[in-house]
Amino acid sequence: MLAKNMQVVYKMPDALTDVVTHYCPGCTHGVIHRLIGEVIDELGIREKTIGVAPVGCSVFAYNYFDTDFAEAAHGRAPAMATGLKRVHPDRVVFTYHGDGDLAAIGTAEIIHAAARGENITVFFVNNAVYGMTGGQMAPTTLPGMTTTSSPRGRDVELQGFPLHMAEMLAQMPGASYIVRRSVHDPGHINQTRKAIKAALKVQLNQAGFSLVEILSNCPTNWGMSAMESMNFLKEQMVPFYPLGDYRIADAVKSLIVK
Amino acid sequence: MTRELWKGNEAIAESALRAGLEAYFGYPITPQTELLEYLARKMPEMKRVFIQAESEVAAINMVYGAAAGGARVMSSSSSPGVSLMQEGLSYIAASEVPVVLVDIMRGGPGLGNIAPTQADYFQLTKGGGHGDYHPIVLAPATVQEAADLTYEAFDLAEKYRCIVIVAADGNIGQMMEPAELPAPRQIDKRDRGWELTGAVGRERRIITSLYMQPEDLEQVNVRLQGKQKQIEQNEVRYQEYLLDDAEYAVIAFGTAARVALTAVKWARAKGIRVGLFRPISLFPFPYARVAELSKKVRALLVVEMNAGQMLEDVRLAARDALPISFFGKMGGTVPFPDDVLPEIEKMVG
Structure with a gap:
């Protein structure tokens, strides 16, 4: 019980379970989970939300969201979410996945979910590396960036160029809301929170496919301290993957609060 | 009911609709394609879900999602397409959601050809994907039997929460024969306690095939094997x-x-x-x-x-x-x- 003149200003979101996560110290997955949890609470949709997360660091996400949840095969969350949403059109279906999943093995599934204008919301966490398997080169690994499978740095002549998923998906007429945000400081965390809310509102208004790409860190596999990784995120990742609104369909403009 | 002349693929499709098929996800491949085309014509007007997926890989994962949502769901394909579906089938088997799949078998290995064979016997009956599981596999010899087994496949899939595959060689899919199709039926939409529908006034539910502790995964496998023994006892035909x-x-x-x-x-x-x-x-x-x-x-x-x-x-x-x-x-x-x-x-x- 709170004393009379006290009020709750900060608490664990109802949409999150009160457990210790498997995420590494300094990783921003926890921040992003919290933002999604807060927004689900704010919109009052916990009971009608179904989450889908595939393989990668997101693989245990079902332990952390207090909603119905499905664990999908690697890359296949958009397809699995499509099946769920089509048989439960009145439910809110979101996916949560990393860059190895969404931008490599699941490229076809994400592009076609967007092309169909599937009424689902995608949270795409881009930290430029395969985290769960221990730091291999991802499709989003920056040129020159060292990983365990690009030990001499990513050589674009040999290993190809990084994919800019938000820009690519913004070309899809079926996509209604495609933005990129970052969580490297409180201001940007707030921007990300607003985008998460907008994306879910797009779905609640049956307005089509929404995706928030969230630039994130990986101190463990980048071989950095938490603070160093935040600086890398700000100084290297953000310039390479510019933040911004890549597609906001006319029909959803009124749903967005700046 | 009347006896009518049916093409095998279309009889299977119509029989699935009459069995209460709510959602279908598939990809064109000969000699199965008429099945998909038939459902493409019928399902939208019946307000049921039909999606032509971008691949068999996506199709089976859409099936996985819809099945996790508790819908009566199926896909159909032919041999090379079924090879692509094996990843999803392994997840479906592990997660114990009911799914019906029709395989109109064609020539292989590789791209093979579009002529009828029975060369998917190994990939269908011996598991197919990774891990220890067997789908129920039913092999019709006539268009009539293909329709009947498809109708019943949904009940079996739901009874055991497993995969049921109707394995017909390309002949059965392509030929026309007189058949009397089963009557349309209403399906029972009671909550069965496992499907994902949104945690309204109840504890959340999770559909997963991931068990990090070997002892936990062992228990899951023991349960799956127990179910398989039941199937071996009850479902021999x-x-x-x-x-x-x-x-x-x-x-x-x-x-x-x-x-x-x-x-x-x-x-x-x-x-x-x-x-x-x-x-x-x-x-x-x-x-x-x-x-x-x-x-x-x-x-x-x-x-x-x-x-x-x-x-x-x-x-x-x-x-x-x-x-x-x-x-x-x-x-x-x-x-x-x-x-x-x-x-x-x-x-x-």
Whole structure:
């Protein structure tokens, strides 16, 4: 019980379970989970939300969201979410996945979910590396960036160029809301929170496919301290993957609060 | 109900609709495509879910999602497409959601061709994807039986929360025959306690196939194996022809069994006491009945449209206690009764 003149200003979101996560110290997955949890609470949709997360660091996400949840095969969350949403059109279906999943093995599934204008919301966490398997080169690994499978740095002549998923998906007429945000400081965390809310509102208004790409860190596999990784995120990742609104369909403009 | 002329693929599709199919996800591939096309025409007007996916990989994962959501759902494909689906099928088997899949088998390996074969026997009955599981596999020999088994497949899938595959060779999918399709039915939409529908006034539910602790995954496997034992006890299906006084037996399924039956009748006319045993459930395979049969007759002839896949199960059941010969046609060539009769005569010696 709170004393009379006290009020709750900060608490664990109802949409999150009160457990210790498997995420590494300094990783921003926890921040992003919290933002999604807060927004689900704010919109009052916990009971009608179904989450889908595939393989990668997101693989245990079902332990952390207090909603119905499905664990999908690697890359296949958009397809699995499509099946769920089509048989439960009145439910809110979101996916949560990393860059190895969404931008490599699941490229076809994400592009076609967007092309169909599937009424689902995608949270795409881009930290430029395969985290769960221990730091291999991802499709989003920056040129020159060292990983365990690009030990001499990513050589674009040999290993190809990084994919800019938000820009690519913004070309899809079926996509209604495609933005990129970052969580490297409180201001940007707030921007990300607003985008998460907008994306879910797009779905609640049956307005089509929404995706928030969230630039994130990986101190463990980048071989950095938490603070160093935040600086890398700000100084290297953000310039390479510019933040911004890549597609906001006319029909959803009124749903967005700046 | 009336007897009508149906193409196999369309009879299967209509039968699935009448069984209460709520959602279908598929990808075009010959010789299965009419099935997808039929549902593409019918399902939107019935306000049911139809999606042509970007690949078989996506299709089976859409099926996985819809099944996790508690819907009556299916996909259909043909051999190379089913190869692509094996990843999803393994997840579906592990997660114990009910799914029906139709495989209209064509020539392989590789791209093979679009002609009818039975060469998916291994990939369908022996698991297919990674890990320990077997789908229920039902093999029709007529358009009528394809319709009936498809209708029933949904009940079996839901009873055991497992995958049921209707395995028909390309002949069954492509040919037209008179058939009387089952009556349309309403499906029971009660909550079964596992499907994802949103945690309204209840604890959240999770559909997963991930168990990091070996002891936990062991328990999951023990449960899956227990279910499989039940299926092996309850769901064996086969049909016997002219076996009562038989001294010899031919064993064949699907189209090969129809061809073999003609040859068996010709052999009978020549005074050879031979009968036909036709497995309908390829998994669970009728091991016990084949074992009994192998004690009763002098020799067995297995006829398949492949290089001898079911043959391995027959040998396992009969323990090689009697002579077992094999006649197979590969690459989409279909045996004729004229091919099988000399094989029966050879068996008799």
